[in-house]
Amino acid sequence: MTRKKLVVIGAGMASGRALEHLFDADPDGWDVTLFNAEPRGNYNRIMLSPVLSGEKSYGEIVIHDDDWYADHRVTCRFGERVLAVDRAARTVTGETGTVAYDKLLIATGSNPFMIPLPGHDLDGVIAYRDLEDTNRMIDAAATPGARAVVIGGGLLGLEAAAGLRLRGMEVTVVHLMGHLMDRQLDEAAGYLLRKDLEGRGIDVRVSANSKEILGENGKVKALVLEDGTELPCDLLVMAVGIRPNTALAAEAGLAVGRGIHVDDQMITSDEHILSVGECIEHDGAVFGLVAPLYDQAKVAAATLTGTEAAFKPRELSTKLKVTGCDLFSSGDFAEGDGREDIVYRDPARGVYKRLVIEADRLIGAVMYGDTADSNWFFGLIQSGEDISAMRETLIFGPAYQGGPDADPLSAVAALPRDAEICGCNGICKGTITDAIAGGATDLGAVRAQTKASASCGTCTGLVEQLLQVTLGEDFEVPTAQPICGCCDLSHEDVRRLIKGRELKSQEAVWQELGWKTRNGCHVCRPAVNFYLLADWPLEYRDDPQSRFVNERKHANIQKDGTFSVVPRMWGGITSAAELRAIADAAEKYNVPTVKVTGGQRIDLLGVRGEDLPAIWDDLGKAGLVSGHAYSKGLRTVKTCVGTDHCRFGTQDSTGLGIKLEQILWGSWTPHKVKLAVSGCPRNCAEATCKDVGIVCVDSGYQVGVGGAAGMDVKETERLVDVATEAEAIEWTTAFIQLYRENARYLDRPYKWIAKVGLDWVKETLASADERARLVEAFELSQSIYRKDPWAEHAKQAERYQPLADLTLEAAE
Amino acid sequence: MSWTDICAIDDIPLRGARKLKTAQGCIAVFRTAENEVFATSNTCPHKGGPLSDGIVHGQSVTCPLHNWVFDLETGQAHGEAGSIATYPLRVEEGRVLIDTSGLTGRTAA
Numbered sequence: 001m002t003r004k005k006l007v008v009i010g011a012g013m014a015s016g017r018a019l020e021h022l023f024d025a026d027p028d029g030w031d032v033t034l035f036n037a038e039p040r041g042n043y044n045r046i047m048l049s050p051v052l053s054g055e056k057s058y059g060e061i062v063i064h065d066d067d068w069y070a071d072h073r074v075t076c077r078f079g080e081r082v083l084a085v086d087r088a089a090r091t092v093t094g095e096t097g098t099v100a101y102d103k104l105l106i107a108t109g110s111n112p113f114m115i116p117l118p119g120h121d122l123d124g125v126i127a128y129r130d131l132e133d134t135n136r137m138i139d140a141a142a143t144p145g146a147r148a149v150v151i152g153g154g155l156l157g158l159e160a161a162a163g164l165r166l167r168g169m170e171v172t173v174v175h176l177m178g179h180l181m182d183r184q185l186d187e188a189a190g191y192l193l194r195k196d197l198e199g200r201g202i203d204v205r206v207s208a209n210s211k212e213i214l215g216e217n218g219k220v221k222a223l224v225l226e227d228g229t230e231l232p233c234d235l236l237v238m239a240v241g242i243r244p245n246t247a248l249a250a251e252a253g254l255a256v257g258r259g260i261h262v263d264d265q266m267i268t269s270d271e272h273i274l275s276v277g278e279c280i281e282h283d284g285a286v287f288g289l290v291a292p293l294y295d296q297a298k299v300a301a302a303t304l305t306g307t308e309a310a311f312k313p314r315e316l317s318t319k320l321k322v323t324g325c326d327l328f329s330s331g332d333f334a335e336g337d338g339r340e341d342i343v344y345r346d347p348a349r350g351v352y353k354r355l356v357i358e359a360d361r362l363i364g365a366v367m368y369g370d371t372a373d374s375n376w377f378f379g380l381i382q383s384g385e386d387i388s389a390m391r392e393t394l395i396f397g398p399a400y401q402g403g404p405d406a407d408p409l410s411a412v413a414a415l416p417r418d419a420e421i422c423g424c425n426g427i428c429k430g431t432i433t434d435a436i437a438g439g440a441t442d443l444g445a446v447r448a449q450t451k452a453s454a455s456c457g458t459c460t461g462l463v464e465q466l467l468q469v470t471l472g473e474d475f476e477v478p479t480a481q482p483i484c485g486c487c488d489l490s491h492e493d494v495r496r497l498i499k500g501r502e503l504k505s506q507e508a509v510w511q512e513l514g515w516k517t518r519n520g521c522h523v524c525r526p527a528v529n530f531y532l533l534a535d536w537p538l539e540y541r542d543d544p545q546s547r548f549v550n551e552r553k554h555a556n557i558q559k560d561g562t563f564s565v566v567p568r569m570w571g572g573i574t575s576a577a578e579l580r581a582i583a584d585a586a587e588k589y590n591v592p593t594v595k596v597t598g599g600q601r602i603d604l605l606g607v608r609g610e611d612l613p614a615i616w617d618d619l620g621k622a623g624l625v626s627g628h629a630y631s632k633g634l635r636t637v638k639t640c641v642g643t644d645h646c647r648f649g650t651q652d653s654t655g656l657g658i659k660l661e662q663i664l665w666g667s668w669t670p671h672k673v674k675l676a677v678s679g680c681p682r683n684c685a686e687a688t689c690k691d692v693g694i695v696c697v698d699s700g701y702q703v704g705v706g707g708a709a710g711m712d713v714k715e716t717e718r719l720v721d722v723a724t725e726a727e728a729i730e731w732t733t734a735f736i737q738l739y740r741e742n743a744r745y746l747d748r749p750y751k752w753i754a755k756v757g758l759d760w761v762k763e764t765l766a767s768a769d770e771r772a773r774l775v776e777a778f779e780l781s782q783s784i785y786r787k788d789p790w791a792e793h794a795k796q797a798e799r800y801q802p803l804a805d806l807t808l809e810a811a812e
Numbered sequence: 813m814s815w816t817d818i819c820a821i822d823d824i825p826l827r828g829a830r831k832l833k834t835a836q837g838c839i840a841v842f843r844t845a846e847n848e849v850f851a852t853s854n855t856c857p858h859k860g861g862p863l864s865d866g867i868v869h870g871q872s873v874t875c876p877l878h879n880w881v882f883d884l885e886t887g888q889a890h891g892e893a894g895s896i897a898t899y900p901l902r903v904e905e906g907r908v909l910i911d912t913s914g915l916t917g918r919t920a921a
Contacts, residue, residue: 519827519845522867522874522881545827549865549876557876561862803819803841805833806915 003031007092007101009082014277014293015107016042021301023072032074033099039079048134052163085252110242110278119213124220125236128160140235141167149223149233153180157239165202172203172231184318184329188352189368196325244279259286264310266300276300289316315382328374331364331381344395347755360388373397375461392500412465422459427452436470484523487515491744498531504539527745534740537781550630554789565604566629567619571639571657572600581622589615599636613797616790625788635674637661642679651696653679666786670743688716691749692732701728706750714750734774815909829864834915840864850884851899
């Protein structure tokens with residue numbers, strides 16, 4: 001049998017993979033001649049970034065070495081350009097001669113796009129495309145103090161920037177759009193990425209338009225931006241995109257659009273010529289990521305061997321190969337009618353996750369900082385299955401879905417041995433499980449032995465799942481920072497799950513969220529108690545046994561075991577009758593210290609625990625109620641005298657303070673909350689260092705939030721300016737409720753705002769509907785908690801007494 | 813042994829504690845979620861915090877002053893070198909009894 005003659009133009013990853021499939025299916029059917037303009041064979045181009053950063057060497061990224069080509073009798077014509085294709089004669093002419101073909105495979109790949117800026121042809125202006133470019137970058141970085149500018153904040157540009165930075169260069173990234181990787185990431189993830197890169201010392205300029213490149217003696221010297229900024233550099237890397245390389249095909253008269261036109265079988269307009277890779281155009285689309293190229297390669301090999309196969313584009317996902325920047329993006333995440341977002345943020349950990357849902361299907365996902373579940377989400381996007389049943393907990397990933405079919409481990413377990421896990425290195429499941437069985441019991445060992453997940457890292461989650469399936473409980477997947485040792489969940493996860501899974505009791509939380517202790521500890525139980533009462537005000541009631549002593553006893557414990565008693569003085573206003581009652585109580589209960597507090601009220605210090613109910617009862621008879629000076633709740637609303645007496649006052653600050661205090665008192669919050677209202681910008685009530693501080697002005701009310709004057713001193717930031725008192729009250733109440741619904745237990749408002757961002761708070765509260773909802777939710781909760789706890793506890797005086805006094809019995 | 817009736821079990825809140833005065837100082841009497849009762853010294857060996865005011869979780873209590881955690885059964889502090897005295901308790905028909913033989917300092921003297 002005579003062998004058929006196959007000529008391949010281009011020895012890249014697509015044609016290389018096609019040859020592998022071809023030799024697998026038909027080992028003896030073909031004589032192959034392989035042209036390549038680069039003076040080498042097939043290597044893993046997507047791993048040039050680790051070569052640039054120094055994490056890998058060229059030798060490690062070679063896919064096909066000389067032996068491989070020899071074994072498969074491939075005639076290699078590397079470093080040789082193809083001059084012409086004669087379709088009528090079915091020959092290919094290279095620089096050293098002509099060769100005939102039965103079938104021709106064109107895989108000429110793509111060319112980097114160079115912006116035709118003035119100076120783009122200067123020495124030192126390069127693309128980032130092949131090993132030559134990479135070596136030039138490595139050489140440039142070898143000069144101490146050398147500076148680089150990278151134009152293009154996409155995948156390739158950022159990998160180049162990170163690699164150059166790792167090699168010690170001063171690097172600036174210039175990106176035309178408003179945020180990095182704008183085609184793969186939304187703004188929020190782009191922002192986190194930028195912060196991460198800036199943290200590595202990379203200067204990032206977004207919304208920056210390049211104007212011209214300056215040179216000196218034919219060598220690049222600086223990049224000038226549209227706004228006149230001059231960025232000096234010794235190396236300028238353009239990474240702004242690729243263009244299919246169609247020149248040869250067009251000259252040969254093949255149908256060419258943006259790329260070489262091919263059908264589902266990878267056949268061009270000439271039935272004897274196939275094409276794969278970045279040079280093709282299929283159904284209007286061109287390709288730049290490796291996964292569809294490998295699919296094309298498989299189809300092309302099948303077509304060559306007469307097997308039926310059709311190329312179908314599939315959903316793609318992206319990961320950035322910059323060590324330490326964990327991001328994932330897949331599908332469509334543009335906002336639009338009928339689309340809903342589920343967003344999860346943990347600013348402290350730099351984690352952002354966003355899912356886009358349309359018609360009960362997951363259509364897009366962007367994740368930053370924690371991409372452990374990305375493969376599962378990617379699977380949901382690809383399968384297009386109905387997710388409505390798990391919508392509430394979807395963002396927590398597969399671990400919270402319950403039910404056997406949603407278990408990603410069973411899906412991984414069900415994969416056949418020859419299922420490909422690592423696309424970069426072509427590693428299938430069997431190879432990985434064999435390595436695990438042979439003693440590779442963690443990710444690092446699997447990587448070292450099999451290369452699986454060692455390149456772009458996209459399949460890391462799958463490899464971890466294989467470790468889990470194979471090793472069972474011996475393998476632990478790394479997780480987020482839990483609340484305490486009692487559980488594996490973060491505060492944010494617990495809050496979300498309490499809402500999403502409608503957990504309405506402590507027992508439900510312990511049970512459903514897998515608490516490892518019987519009923520928590522002093523760290524987690526007060527937090528869970530608060531989350532439950534904040535989310536389910538009617539179904540769940542505050543549990544005193546899950547409160548610290550001060551809140552359980554409604555008084556502040558002092559270092560000698562006595563307590564302090566602070567009755568409420570609304571807005572700091574009191575009366576002769578109230579003062580008389582306080583004076584009487586101080587005498588009656590031998591209170592050693594009476595002090596005026598910073599919150600405009602009076603503190604009785606040194607009250608014995610046993611006397612608390614009685615003193616409360618006495619104070620209550622004069623109309624005094626608890627000042628909650630002990631609680632994670634509303635403390636005081638400090639005021640100045642405003643228009644009532646002050647010649648500068650612009651509004652009735654005292655009146656507004658009293659109204660606010662009467663609305664907010666008794667509410668539980670994640671941490672204490674202090675307010676103040678000043679009647680004019682002289683700010684005598686010191687409103688600008690309170691959790692909420694209102695400053696009255698002629699035109700109305702300036703509402704500021706997030707102030708503090710404790711361990712940290714912080715000035716408030718303006719939430720809103722409003723014209724009327726009613727609006728000031730509405731915004732304040734809505735803000736407090738938003739804080740109650742979202743903050744982590746023991747975060748003061750300023751800490752919470754630092755995590756979610758004031759912009760988010762403003763945006764949320766800007767909606768009148770949302771403010772109305774928040775005010776209503778707050779009122780619902782206050783229908784339970786807006787009452788005086790002292791009056792209730794005064795009725796249970798026996799609980800404050802010792803059980804028994806055995807000293808008396810002993811004396812008898 | 814000399815058992816003295818000190819209270820009904822329901823006088824102590826679930827996952828809570830009450831204080832008992834004795835000639836040897838105050839004793840904390842705890843009741844867990846599982847209705848077990850324990851008696852220990854009320855005084856934390858660290859800075860004297862009143863343990864009966866602490867949060868009771870599992871078979872442990874956390875001191876309200878500086879969060880030392882004690883095992884109610886053994887009196888041993890978790891992760892700290894320190895312990896508190898424990899005293900024998902008994903529950904009979906809903907009443908809690910304590911052995912006073914070691915507590916009545918004055919009769920022993």
